[in-house]
Amino acid sequence: xxxxxxxxxxxxxxxxxxxxxxxxxxxxxxxxxxxxxxxxxxxxxxxxxxxxxxxxxxxxxxxxxxxxxxxxxxxxxxxxxxxxxxxxxxxxxxxxxxxxxxxxxxxxxxxxxxxxxxxxxxxxxxxxxxxxxxxxxxxxxxxxxxxxxxxxxxxxxxxxxxxxxxxxxxxxxxxxxxxxxxxxxxxxxxxxxxxxxxxxxxxxxxxxxxxxxxxxxxxxxxxxxxxxxxxxxxxxxxxxxxxxxxxxxxxxxxxxxxxxxxxxxxxxxxxxxxxxxxxxxxxxxxxxxxxxxxxxxxxxxxxxxxxxxxxxxxxxxxxxxxxxxxxxxxxxxxxxxxxxxxxxxxxxxxxxxxxxxxxxxxxxxxxxxxxxxxxxxxxxxxxxxxxxxxxxxx
Ligand SMILES: Cc1cc2nc3c(=O)[nH]c(=O)nc-3n(C[C@H](O)[C@H](O)[C@H](O)COP(=O)(O)O)c2cc1C
Numbered sequence: 001x002x003x004x005x006x007x008x009x010x011x012x013x014x015x016x017x018x019x020x021x022x023x024x025x026x027x028x029x030x031x032x033x034x035x036x037x038x039x040x041x042x043x044x045x046x047x048x049x050x051x052x053x054x055x056x057x058x059x060x061x062x063x064x065x066x067x068x069x070x071x072x073x074x075x076x077x078x079x080x081x082x083x084x085x086x087x088x089x090x091x092x093x094x095x096x097x098x099x100x101x102x103x104x105x106x107x108x109x110x111x112x113x114x115x116x117x118x119x120x121x122x123x124x125x126x127x128x129x130x131x132x133x134x135x136x137x138x139x140x141x142x143x144x145x146x147x148x149x150x151x152x153x154x155x156x157x158x159x160x161x162x163x164x165x166x167x168x169x170x171x172x173x174x175x176x177x178x179x180x181x182x183x184x185x186x187x188x189x190x191x192x193x194x195x196x197x198x199x200x201x202x203x204x205x206x207x208x209x210x211x212x213x214x215x216x217x218x219x220x221x222x223x224x225x226x227x228x229x230x231x232x233x234x235x236x237x238x239x240x241x242x243x244x245x246x247x248x249x250x251x252x253x254x255x256x257x258x259x260x261x262x263x264x265x266x267x268x269x270x271x272x273x274x275x276x277x278x279x280x281x282x283x284x285x286x287x288x289x290x291x292x293x294x295x296x297x298x299x300x301x302x303x304x305x306x307x308x309x310x311x312x313x314x315x316x317x318x319x320x321x322x323x324x325x326x327x328x329x330x331x332x333x334x335x336x337x338x339x340x341x342x343x344x345x346x347x348x349x350x351x352x353x354x355x356x357x358x359x360x361x362x363x364x365x366x367x368x369x370x371x372x373x374x375x376x377x378x379x380x381x382x383x384x385x386x387x388x389x390x391x392x393x394x
Contacts, residue, residue, distance in 0.1 A: 127152040170231070
């Protein structure tokens with residue numbers, strides 16, 4: 001009987017495969033009948049493609065200059081498709097969404113998604129947040145191994161959840177800890193490879209950005225970004241662009257400006273007021289990804305193309321296509337569906353568009369709906385950028 005055993009095992013396995021095939025066939029047939037090609041719902045198995053060694057060229061030096069605008073770190077927004085879109089419209093460099101160093105060290109699908117990148121997504125800066133130097137010590141080699149070359153420390157984010165853990169702008173109130181973290185990062189990545197995004201200080205009475213700036217330069221930081229408000233101010237009042245100029249005078253490394261840069265003209269004024277090395281567009285890019293090219297036009301004395309419904313529809317359609325190519329996951333689809341109404345800001349019918357977008361179930365429907373942006377009429381009311389702050393918890 002013994003020699004017959006393997007044979008019966010083989011036939012059992014073959015029967016199981018046939019049975020499984022028989023069971024799954026009706027599902028495939030039903031799927032084809034109800035969701036013809038192009039209309040099929042998401043394939044959950046298409047998880048984001050991770051490109052571990054995609055950062056290969058042109059990353060030894062970062063671009064700094066008035067006509068080399070950056071895309072700011074934007075949690076929930078500055079993902080691979082949006083970065084790629086902004087680069088197509090002239091962003092010279094882009095920063096990832098903030099990445100938790102703890103998430104990196106202890107693993108997690110969410111963190112992997114934030115590090116999604118591709119060949120043309122360069123130069124790229126990975127923004128990190130966390131408050132424990134030991135964790136940075138462990139996180140940095142993981143990032144360097146994967147080919148990332150430039151890093152930014154988030155010392156500017158005032159979201160309660162981030163500050164509660166001592167991270168983000170809370171680091172401004174513990175300068176020794178902030179410096180220790182940067183020292184750790186520079187030790188791993190090398191001098192010039194680490195930047196710090198700061199605020200003026202934690203509270204109005206403790207504005208330490210100048211002292212910190214000098215100390216960070218001494219530690220080997222390659223650039224500094226200043227959002228000139230205190231952490232306590234969140235996004236209230238006006239960004240004090242003059243303070244960016246004070247920092248630019250105090251240090252020898254490039255200083256980038258962030259804060260209230262909603263149009264290309266704002267950025268040109270900020271550059272002229274502060275004399276800083278360059279600007280970072282944040283909320284301005286969310287309503288107008290063409291803002292990068294506009295700044296280049298303004299600085300060159302060229303008339304910049306108007307922000308028309310047609311050009312915004314084109315940007316929205318390109319964004320959808322890039323998302324389909326680079327991150328075609330259900331999560332990315334839902335995020336983009338909620339993002340698209342931003343392109344219609346300043347036009348009438350945005351509420352109806354938002355409602356219609358939310359009912360879109362697949363890429364074809366989303367594409368058809370986004371095309372409607374081209375037909376919206378301009379609204380006389382100015383764009384309110386404050387409502388974007390709910391998204392970052394401020
Ligand atoms: C939705 C949203 C998400 C943000 N996420 C981050 C972030 O991940 N890291 C960071 O340093 N700053 C973050 N910021 C701050 C921006 O990078 C920028 O410094 C700030 O919005 C000021 O620029 P603006 O007034 O031109 O928008 C975020 C801001 C917004 C509105």
